[in-house]
Amino acid sequence: MIKHSRWLVQDSQKTEQILEKLQAHFTLEPMQIQQETLTFYDDFEWRLWKKNRLLASNHKGLTFFINHLDLNVYRAEPVPSYAENCVDPQLKAYVSAHTDIRRLFPMADMEVEYYQYALRNEDLKKVCDLNITQTGLGAMLELSGLRGYEKEYREALGVILSSEPDSLERHIFQLSLELLAICPTCYSRRPVFIMGENDNAATALTSIHTTLWQNVRLNETGIAADWDKLFLHQYRVALRRSRALFTQLKQVVGIEASQYFKLSLGDLARRTNTLRDLDVYLQRQDEYKQLLPQQFHQGLDELFSEFANKRKLAHRSLARWIKSPAYQSKIEEIEQQLASLDFKESKQALQPVQKLAAKRLLKSYEKIVAQAQLITPQSVDDEIHDIRLEAKKLRYLLEFFTGLFQEKQARKSLKTLLKALKKLQDSLGDFNDFAVQREYLEHWISSPDIGELENHSGAQSSDSIVAAVHALSGVLFVKQQDQRLDAEIQLKAFIENDMSLALAQLYLKPETTTLPAHQKD
Amino acid sequence: MKILACYSIKGGVGKTATSVNLAYNAAQAGYRTLLIDLDSQGASSFYFRVRSGKKQWGKRFFDTYESLLKQIKASDFDGLDIIPAHQSFRHFDVFLSDINKRQRRLRQVLKGLKKEYDLIILDCPPSLSYLSEAVFQAADMIVVPVIPTTLSERTYEQLLEFFRDKDLPVGQVYPFFSMVQKQKQLHKTTIERMQSRYKRTLITQVPFSSDIEKMGEHRTPVACFAAKTAGGEAYLNLWQEIQQQLESL
Ligand SMILES: Nc1ncnc2c1ncn2[C@@H]1O[C@H](COP(=O)(O)OP(=O)(O)OP(=O)(O)O)[C@@H](O)[C@H]1O
Ligand SMILES: [Mg+2]
Numbered sequence: 001m002i003k004h005s006r007w008l009v010q011d012s013q014k015t016e017q018i019l020e021k022l023q024a025h026f027t028l029e030p031m032q033i034q035q036e037t038l039t040f041y042d043d044f045e046w047r048l049w050k051k052n053r054l055l056a057s058n059h060k061g062l063t064f065f066i067n068h069l070d071l072n073v074y075r076a077e078p079v080p081s082y083a084e085n086c087v088d089p090q091l092k093a094y095v096s097a098h099t100d101i102r103r104l105f106p107m108a109d110m111e112v113e114y115y116q117y118a119l120r121n122e123d124l125k126k127v128c129d130l131n132i133t134q135t136g137l138g139a140m141l142e143l144s145g146l147r148g149y150e151k152e153y154r155e156a157l158g159v160i161l162s163s164e165p166d167s168l169e170r171h172i173f174q175l176s177l178e179l180l181a182i183c184p185t186c187y188s189r190r191p192v193f194i195m196g197e198n199d200n201a202a203t204a205l206t207s208i209h210t211t212l213w214q215n216v217r218l219n220e221t222g223i224a225a226d227w228d229k230l231f232l233h234q235y236r237v238a239l240r241r242s243r244a245l246f247t248q249l250k251q252v253v254g255i256e257a258s259q260y261f262k263l264s265l266g267d268l269a270r271r272t273n274t275l276r277d278l279d280v281y282l283q284r285q286d287e288y289k290q291l292l293p294q295q296f297h298q299g300l301d302e303l304f305s306e307f308a309n310k311r312k313l314a315h316r317s318l319a320r321w322i323k324s325p326a327y328q329s330k331i332e333e334i335e336q337q338l339a340s341l342d343f344k345e346s347k348q349a350l351q352p353v354q355k356l357a358a359k360r361l362l363k364s365y366e367k368i369v370a371q372a373q374l375i376t377p378q379s380v381d382d383e384i385h386d387i388r389l390e391a392k393k394l395r396y397l398l399e400f401f402t403g404l405f406q407e408k409q410a411r412k413s414l415k416t417l418l419k420a421l422k423k424l425q426d427s428l429g430d431f432n433d434f435a436v437q438r439e440y441l442e443h444w445i446s447s448p449d450i451g452e453l454e455n456h457s458g459a460q461s462s463d464s465i466v467a468a469v470h471a472l473s474g475v476l477f478v479k480q481q482d483q484r485l486d487a488e489i490q491l492k493a494f495i496e497n498d499m500s501l502a503l504a505q506l507y508l509k510p511e512t513t514t515l516p517a518h519q520k521d
Numbered sequence: 522m523k524i525l526a527c528y529s530i531k532g533g534v535g536k537t538a539t540s541v542n543l544a545y546n547a548a549q550a551g552y553r554t555l556l557i558d559l560d561s562q563g564a565s566s567f568y569f570r571v572r573s574g575k576k577q578w579g580k581r582f583f584d585t586y587e588s589l590l591k592q593i594k595a596s597d598f599d600g601l602d603i604i605p606a607h608q609s610f611r612h613f614d615v616f617l618s619d620i621n622k623r624q625r626r627l628r629q630v631l632k633g634l635k636k637e638y639d640l641i642i643l644d645c646p647p648s649l650s651y652l653s654e655a656v657f658q659a660a661d662m663i664v665v666p667v668i669p670t671t672l673s674e675r676t677y678e679q680l681l682e683f684f685r686d687k688d689l690p691v692g693q694v695y696p697f698f699s700m701v702q703k704q705k706q707l708h709k710t711t712i713e714r715m716q717s718r719y720k721r722t723l724i725t726q727v728p729f730s731s732d733i734e735k736m737g738e739h740r741t742p743v744a745c746f747a748a749k750t751a752g753g754e755a756y757l758n759l760w761q762e763i764q765q766q767l768e769s770l
Contacts, residue, residue, distance in 0.1 A: 118597070124740075125570035126597040147602060148571075148594030 003145045003153050006069060007165035008172065010138035018141070018163045019117075025155055026119040026127070034114045038064070040177065041080040043102035044222060044231070046184035051098055054173055055080055056110075065094050066171050080104045082228070103227040108182055110135060110173070119156055127152035133172055137179050140172035141165060187218050189234050190399075197354045197404050201252045202343035204353035205245065208400055209338060212242040216268075217331075223272075224319040229279045232272055232318075239269040244396040248360065251348040253341060264334055275318050277440065278311040291475045292468065299468030303444075306465070357401035358506035364394040365417070365503055372491045381435070384487055388428040395421055405506060413502035420494055427483070427490040434480035438473045445469045522635035523767045524628070525642050526660035531676045532647035535666040535699035537564040538733055538743075539759070540644035543664075545742035546760035548601035552639040555593065558606035559613075559656070560646035566605035569596045570740050579609025580616055583626045586633025597741075602638075617651035628659035640767070649683055657689045661770055664723070664763060666699035669711035677715075695766065697723035697759065725759040728752060 009015050022028055038056040042048045048055055054066040063077035063086075074088045081104055083096030095104075112135055119128040127149040131142040143160060145153025191211045195204040215238035222231030246253060246261035253261075285304050289297055321327050343349035348356060368390045375383060398421070402414050445466050527540040537560070544556040558565035566572065571594050581588040592604050617623045631641055645656055657663060665680065667673045677696055684691040696719055702708050716722050727733070730752030732743055739746050747753045 123570040123572065125572075146595035148592075 003143075003150070003157075005143050005157065005160075006168045007141045007160065008138055008168045008175070009141055009163075009165045012139065014163055014165070015132065015139045015141070018160055018165070021159050021163065022119065022130070022156060025159060026121065026152075027124060028130075029118045029120055030115065031118050032114065032116040036060075036112060038110050038112050038173075039079075039106045040108045040110065040173070041104040042107045042184075043099040043104055044185070044227075045102070045187060045189060046107075047098045047102075048095075049107075049182075049184050052170065052174065053094075053098055054171065054177075055095060055104065056173065063091065064173075065091055066173055067094070069168070069171050071171065101228055102230055103222075108177055108180055110176060110180065112173075119152070121149075121152060128156050130156075135172055135176040137172060137176040140168060185218075187215070189215075189230075189237070191215065193400060193403060195353060195404065197352070197406070199353050200350050201249065201353045201356045202341075202346075202349040204357075204401075204404075205249055205252055206341070208245055209242055212238045212245070213335075213338065216242070220322055224322045226315055226319070232276055232279065236269055236272055236276060239265050241396060241399065243269070244393065245400060248393060248397065249348075249356075252343065252346055252356075253349075254343075254345050257337070257341060260337060261334075264330070264337075268330070271321055272318060275311065275314040278307055278314055281440070282307050282311060288472060292471055296464075296468040296471050299464035299466075300472075303465045303468060306444075353401070354404045355507065357397070357404055358503070361394070361397050361401065361506065362500065362503040364390065364397055366500060368394060369495050369498075369500070372495050375488060375491055377488065381431075381484070384428065384484070384491075385432055387491065388425070388432055391421060391425050391428060395425060410506055413499065413505065416497075417499050417503070420497060420499075424490050424494045427487050431480065431483040431487045434476045434483055438476050438480070441469045441476075442473055522632070522638055523640050523662070523770065524631055524660045525640060525763065525767065526645055526656045526663045527642065527666070528645045528653065528656060528663050529665050529667070529676070530647060530649055530680055531668075531673060534647075534668050534673070535727065535733075536647070537568070537644055538736065539664065539666055539699065539727070539756070540565055540642050541568045541736070542742050542744065542756035543760050543763065544601055544642045545598060545744060546757055547640050547642070547764070548596075548598055549744075550760070550764065551600065553600050553637065554640045554642065555602050555604065555634060555638045556596075556642045556644065557604045558644050559610060559652065560644055561606050561608055561610040562646065563606035565644040566603065568736060568740055568742070569603050569605075571596065571603045571605040573605040573607040577607070577609045579607055579612055582610070582613070583616055583622060583630055586630050589630060589634065613652045614650050617655055623651050623655045624658050627655040631659055649680075654687065654689075657684070657687075657693075660693065662763070662767060663694045665694060665696045666727070667696045667715070668700045669698050669708040669715070671707070671711065674711055674715055677719075692721075695721045695723055695763075698726040700729040701726045702729045723759065723762050725755060725762050727755040727759060730755070 009018070019028060036058045038058055041055045041057065052068050054064070056064040056066070057077070057079050059079060061076050063074045063080065065072045065074070072091070072094075074086075074091045077087055077091065078085055080086070080095070082101065083092055083099050083104075084101070086092040086095055112133060115132040115134070117130040117132070118126040119130055121127050127146055129142075129144045129146070131144075133140040133142070141160065143153070143156055145156075191214075193204075193208045193211055195207045199207075216235055219231045219235035219238070222228070223235055243262055243265040246258050246265070250258040282304065285300070288300055292300065368387060371383070371387050371390060375387070398414065398418055402411075402418070405411060405414055445462075525543070527536045527543070529536055540556060540558075544554050548554045556565060556569075563573070573592070578588065578592065589604060593602050594605060595601075596603050617626070634641065643656055643660065645653060665677060667677050681691060681694065683689070684694065696715070698708075698712055698715075701712070712726070728751050730743075730750065732747035732750045732752040735747070736743055743750075743753045743756060748757075
């Protein structure tokens with residue numbers, strides 16, 4: 001019912017002109033004039049920016065959240081740091097929907113002036129609000145009518161429109177930031193690998209590993225500074241993917257190089273295991289509490305405070321490693337190896353990547369299916385874990401190469417496969433996870449580590465930790481059993497929809513002209 | 522949604538001043554508030570600089586809430602809307618001569634607004650009429666400004682009698698003292714006597730204040746130009762006392 005419109009006026013004389021014209025119809029009362037510097041915040045991945053959201057603070061308690069064109073103001077907010085530190089629950093929900101646990105960084109400053117006018121009628125009753133937001137780019141005019149004053153709103157609208165202001169598709173803050181040559185990082189946790197279907201395998205592999213390696217390097221600073229836990233997580237993901245690339249495309253890079261990368265990338269990842277495990281367990285406090293009755297909660301709390309202490313130490317040690325000359329030289333060594341990759345030795349390296357990818361995808365898929373067909377309720381857990389590892393490999397292949405297949409039918413097939421695979425992986429992952437958790441927790445209480453940690457709990461608290469862990473392990477065991485049933489169901493479902501024919505089709509290029517080439521194969 | 526009526530048989534006791542300032546304070550406290558100016562004199566509307574349209578819509582007032590919606594005007598303040606008075610409100614008693622209408626109609630129509638508002642405040646004309654009966658039936662709480670004089674006390678007594686006669690919910694009537702002049706002995710003794718006689722008398726007393734009088738010049742609630750004065754603070758306190766009462770209903 002209440003009307004609202006916005007425009008952009010870049011010529012300041014024109015703004016003056018509009019105000020003057022309005023004065024012929026209304027009494028224009030300046031209500032507030034304000035000038036301030038806004039700082040805009042975003043996470044490492046610029047996820048607010050990428051979704052047309054902006055978060056700004058004036059450093060005096062005012063925080064703005066802009067969603068496309070809508071701006072919300074929150075008072076008495078601390079300077080943004082993490083979503084969870086926002087005071088207002090709505091703001092917290094908005095920010096965390098995009099940045100979850102990520103640290104927020106200042107990305108730009110901007111000078112802003114606000115002018116608020118009331119348009120009043122002959123009784124001096126306010127009938128419209130006119131807000132002007134002025135930045136280096138120009139002025140954003142916002143006119144809103146008051147309920148019951150639609151006629152006056154239309155009148156003001158007519159006046160403004162007669163000056164032909166520009167329409168506004170995005171908030172002036174966003175347009176102004178673009179003008180400031182704001183340049184979001186190209187970092188993405190899920191980078192798109194640029195390659196053409198006619199590239200050979202060597203070129204494609206180079207493109208993929210270059211991108212992945214960038215991601216490894218870009219996360220180092222954040223890990224050392226401990227800005228948030230995703231730096232480490234994404235560092236590990238990039239290492240794992242890279243490692244998978246070199247092992248799975250062994251034939252392309254040559255056995256020796258493949259072995260080298262498998263070991264060195266694996267070693268870099270292994271150094272981060274302790275910290276990552278603790279990060280993961282520390283997130284589980286509430287979940288575990290819900291699994292156990294009250295009597296074990298104290299033990300759990302003590303366990304988690306041990307985790308927290310241990311995490312501090314683990315982070316300190318990892319940060320030290322990342323900043324060390326030894327790490328630096330390891331990195332240089334790897335980079336040298338990457339640069340000097342020599343594909344001449346390999347036959348496969350000169351093959352078209354698309355063909356290679358199609359072959360690998362089909363082979364990997366068929367391997368999973370073959371193994372899954374052998375699973376019965378009597379199969380040992382390890383057989384299921386093996387399938388989980390195979391599924392992971394297929395997932396990596398899909399991540400690397402899906403982009404190569406642009407033909408409609410191929411894309412559809414790969415999408416179907418990915419969906420089925422994800423479902424399977426979730427189930428197998430959970431199944432494995434319960435086992436891993438039990439092992440970790442039980443190892444924790446049996447390792448001599450416990451005594452070394454600086455926590456003020458004596459032998460007594462260790463007892464309650466031990467009791468809590470045993471109880472938890474029992475609950476997790478039951479859950480693991482249940483999950484095993486689910487895993488079997490998912491495996492069945494996965495093989496039921498046979499994709500091998502569809503995957504075999506990937507060999508065929510869409511153009512019929514390539515058909516003979518394939519037949520010659 | 523709660524309905525609060527500001528009522529007195531006597532004229533000029535501060536009903537309108539009270540309605541206007543309570544409405545303002547309620548909105549400031551976050552209540553989505555609608556002030557309905559039932560007095561065709563339009564004093565509340567005047568204070569908020571709101572005018573009614575030309576249409577003679579009074580006879581449709583009790584039809585449906587949709588007909589009320591069309592008349593709502595935003596005040597200059599967030600969360601506060603107004604239905605301004607109209608000349609045709611003078612004929613309310615004609616529309617309400619049917620006893621059934623009197624008893625339920627107003628409340629029903631107002632309840633239609635419960636999605637939009639947390640609080641409706643009714644500024645009533647003086648006199649006992651069919652309209653006032655309808656208001657008594659509709660309101661969750663009726664606040665009655667009383668100037669602490671013997672005469673006002675008797676009028677208040679009359680009001681209670683009317684309630685008992687008509688079997689109206691007398692427990693919803695809350696008197697409070699308005700235009701109090703502490704230095705006047707008569708005021709002092711009346712206040713003491715009434716406070717002990719009428720248990721529901723609100724504690725807050727609104728003093729006689731030149732700032733409240735000046736609302737006519739400023740055409741805004743007193744808090745907008747004299748919040749920190751005795752008059753301004755009295756209405757804030759009165760609102761807080763009434764708010765507590767409303768919340769406990
Ligand atoms: N506390 C007060 N101190 C001084 N003047 C007051 C006070 N309250 C109200 N007035 C003034 O007294 C006059 C009557 O007040 P008001 O209009 O609020 O009473 P009312 O009961 O609504 O009158 P009516 O019965 O005519 O509707 C107004 O001029 C108003 O400014
Ligand atoms: Mg009045």
